[in-house]
Amino acid sequence: MRHPVDSIAWDTINHKWPAFASDPRNLRLGLATDGFNPFGDLSSRYSCWPVILVNYNLPPLMCMAKENLMLTLLIPGPKQPGNDIDVYLEPLVEDLKELWDIGVETYDAFSKSVFNMKAILMWTINDFPAYGNLAGCATKGKFGCPICGEGISSMWLKYSRKFAYLGHRRFLAPNHPFRQKKKWFDGNKETKGKPRPLNGLEILNVLKDIENDWGKKKMGKDINNTKKKRKERDGSKKGLLLRHNLDVMNVEKNVCENIIGTMLNLKKKSKDGVNARKDLRNLNIRKELHPQEKGENMYHLPAAPYTLSKKEMDVFCSRLKKIKLPDGYSSNIGNCVSLEERKLIGLKSHYCHVLMQQLLSVALRSLLPKGPRNAIFLLCAFYNELCQRVLDRNRLEQLEENIAETLCMLERYFPPAFFTISVHLTIHLAREARLCGPVQFRWMYPFERFMKMLKGYVKNRARSEGCIAKCYLAEERMRFCSAYIKKAACIGLRSNQNDDLENGVVEEIDPYIQMHIEELKQIDRRFSTHGPRKHVISYTGYIINGHRFHTIDVGRSTQDSGVSVEADTIWQSSSTDSHTVGRQSYYGVIRDIVLLDYYFSKVPIYRCDWANPGTGIKMDDGFTLVNLHQGLRTFENDPFILESQAKQVFYSRENDESNWYVLLKAPPRGIHNMDLLEEDAYTSSKPLDVSRLKINITEKEPYSRNECEGIDVIDIP
Incomplete structure (x- = not known):
């Protein structure tokens, strides 16, 4: 699936x-809305809400472009x-x-x-709040x-004073061994099926006989009557497979902050602490992690499996601080790392996205218990x-099973x-994703960028919505008029050309296509007779297919010189092994970077130093x-x-003393390549091979880390 047109939801509408x-x-439309502060600062005292429609009839490259998003309503602030919101949405x-x-009649x-x-x-x-x-x-x-609705497994935590949403063993297969484990989870076997x-x-x-008191009472019956129309509108959508999308952007950000805050024990971000440990004691699970009283309101918290030692925190933060990313992949994430305080600050949504996609796994290599x-x-x-950007329906079914197992593993180690x-x-x-297609068409990133554009229109704080x-x-209007004038000029040009033709209409060939046709006519002559010019031009950078390549330069703040290529070759693992024929990655x-001039066209080629595949x-x-020092050589x-x-x-270097670098793949930016091979399409940026990660189903793994220092805290009632 590359677009919602490939999804089950689209097929359901057709049926x-x-x-x-x-x-x-x-x-076929999607509707998005969110609040933003039009004044550009971080204050939340003013909230303006645009309501945006996206047209899914457009191709992938154009579908979510900001010029094709339609601003239909602008709900004023400050609150x-x-x-x-139903009152404001009624006209739409x-x-x-x-x-x-x-x-409606349309031309x-x-x-x-x-x-x-x-x-x-x-x-x-x-x-999620919206x-x-x-x-x-x-x-x-x-x-x-x-x-899940009423079928959700939620638990009120007495000391943390909030609900915890556990019970993910319900989503596993009926014969999964995790269902029988008691000590790993809440002390009980799991026999329920998934909701x-x-x-x-x-x-x-369910809703037809319910009478709700919508809106604020002081606003009278008009709003209440308007609110009750929601039931009628939901009834018109009863045939859709999915009516409201979960925003992957915000869910991913919150999960990332939970993990980093808990591992680094960040104040107000960590989900661990005295109250979390008291909840473990109250639930009578993981006795090794129960808080130990050291005096009046003083507690010692033993190191948990998810607790990083101070030395591990230094390694984790240092790896993120020193990593150089490709140009256009992300802003410098090292600016968010404080080595002295051992914490990450100012993580925005895209930083969390990059961390969850690749960098967090790399930074945690060899840290924490397995x-x-x-x-x-x-x-x-x-x-x-x-x-x-390309999803496989069959693979998504497997992902649904895998994520249930993964969340159960997290339940085993992390506190409720x-x-x-x-x-x-x-x-x-x-x-x-299996029902509706790739998340790029259903998350908030394009609309956040659109709202950032709207902020730029505000020149008068007193009339912010009017300015927008x-x-x-x-x-x-300017964009429409410009496109209309260009179109009219092209039509007029074709009309003038046709006036000179005796037979009337002819098929017009795009000049760009015509140029390549002429190149193809000359290709045999070009390579067999002339060859390239003897003198070439050398470059330090080249941009193609959403990637910016540069020659290796240690002084750059970005890393654009890494390159890989796949080739069919013959290799021998050792002197005793036989030769193997297959596809090898280099x-x-x-x-x-050299530009060969073949008279009729120019062909760029890269001269590279390659790591020894052996x-x-x-x-x-x-x-x-990859060894980028001793193993690097020129063929x-x-x-x-x-x-x-x-x-x-x-590449991300293991440490300052190591010659080995972890390999990471950079996805192209702003490119929806329809010609990608199927086997490459949904593995383009995976940092690790998860098939090599085995799940330990024994009960011998301890819950406390003896090699790691615990935490002494004061609990003020």
């Missing part, structure tokens, strides 16, 4: 409403609308109902005809998961595969306080390691590769 699906010009809802029930510029265009709202896209406001679902408390999400018709039947470390590795691998609603929502993300609306509409760095590459704990007969063969990689 249920064939008349609607018969005309591909009928629109967020909360549950009253009426328009959408008209587009679905009746349609088709391609066929030069008028047709009746209809539209369907496929789903909404929001962060999910509750827009969908009218509970997003906190005992039934905090809108997908089944309610469909739209079931939700409608059990909790592998659990974190598997969780990161899940998010990495979930966020690939760790399992906030965001950690639990991870269990549903693979299912939603006025400037946005002006820019839309890893190295770019030393020079002694310079090895596998360790699921990671590929005298074949140091060059074509730029079309090159795939960009980057």
Whole structure:
């Protein structure tokens, strides 16, 4: 799946409403809304809410581009609308109902005809708090998961004073060995099956006899009557497989903050502490981790499996501080690392995304005991595969099983306080991807960038919404007029050309295509007769297919010189082994970029230094390691590769004394390559091979770390 058109949800609409699906010009829309401060600062005292529609009829590269997002409403601040958002959405809802029930006459510029265009709202896209406001679902408390509903396994923690969402063994197969384990979890066997999400018709039947007092009482009956219309609208969507999306961006960020805050014991971010340990004592589980009283309000907390020692914290922070990332992959994450305080600060959503995708696994190599470390590795691998631009439906079914097992492994090691609603929502993300397609079309990143653009329109703090609306509409008019004028000029040019032709209409060839046709005509002559010019031009950088390549330069703040190539070759593992024929991966760095001039076209090639495939590459704990010092060499007969063969990689050094670097793959930015091979499409940026991570199902692994110092804390009642 590369686009929502490949999803089960799209196919369901085609099956249920064939008349609607018969005309591909009928629109399929998604609706997103979120609050932002239009003044550009970090204060949350002012919240302005744009309501944005996205058109899924467009191809992948254009679908989520900010110029194709439609600003339909702008809900003014300074306070967020909360549950009253229905009042503001009412005009838009009426328009959408008209587009679905009746349609609107629309001019088709391609066929030069008028047709009746209809539209369907496929789903909404929001962060989790806005999910509750827009969908009218509970997003906190005992039934905090809108997908599980009353079937969720939640637990009130007496000392942490919050709900924990555990019980993920219910999502495992009935014969899974984890279901029989008592000491690892809550002291009981698990016999329940996983909860089944309610469909739209079931939700409608549950709600039809309920009378809710919507809105604020002081605002009168008008708002209450308006709010009650929500039931009618939900009824019109009862045939959809998924009505509201969980936002992978915010879920991933919250999970990342939970892990890092707990491992580094960050104040107000850690899910461990005196109260979390008292909850373990209250539940009578993991006695090795119970708090030890040392005096009045003084406690000693033994080191848990997820606790990093001070030395391990230094290694973890140092790896993140020193890593250099490819240009365009991410901002310098080292700016968020404080080596002195041993903590990460100012982590924004994209930093957490990059950490969960690749960097967290690399930074944790050889740190922590194997059990909790592998659990974190598997969780990161899940998010990495979930966020690939190309998804395999069959593989997503396996992911649904894997994430249940991974969350159970986390339950074994981490305290119940760790399992906030965001950690639990991870269990549903693979299912939603299987139903609706890649997450890039259903998360908040494009809309966050769109709202950042809207902030730039605000020049007057007293009239912020007016500035946004006025400037946005002006820019839309300018873009439309510019495109219209260009189109009209092209039509006029073709008309003038046709006037000179005796036979009237001719097929016009794109000049770009015509140029390549001429190149193809000359290709045999070019290579067989002339060859390239004797003099070449050397470059230090080259941009292709969303990657920026540079020659190796230790002074750069980014790392763009890493390169890999795959080739069919013959190799011998040792002198006693026979020769093997197959596809071999080579890893190295770019030393020079040369542009060969073949008269009719120019061909860039890279001269590289390659790691020895025999002694310079090895596998360790699921990671590929490359020796970029002793193992690096130049193949005298074949140091060059074509730029079309090159795939960009980057490296993270184990430590300052080691010659070995962990290999990481850089995904292209802003490119939706439709020509990717299927086997490469959903493995383009995986940092480790999870098949090498084995799950230990013995009960001999201790819960406390004797080699790691504990924590002395003061508990003030």
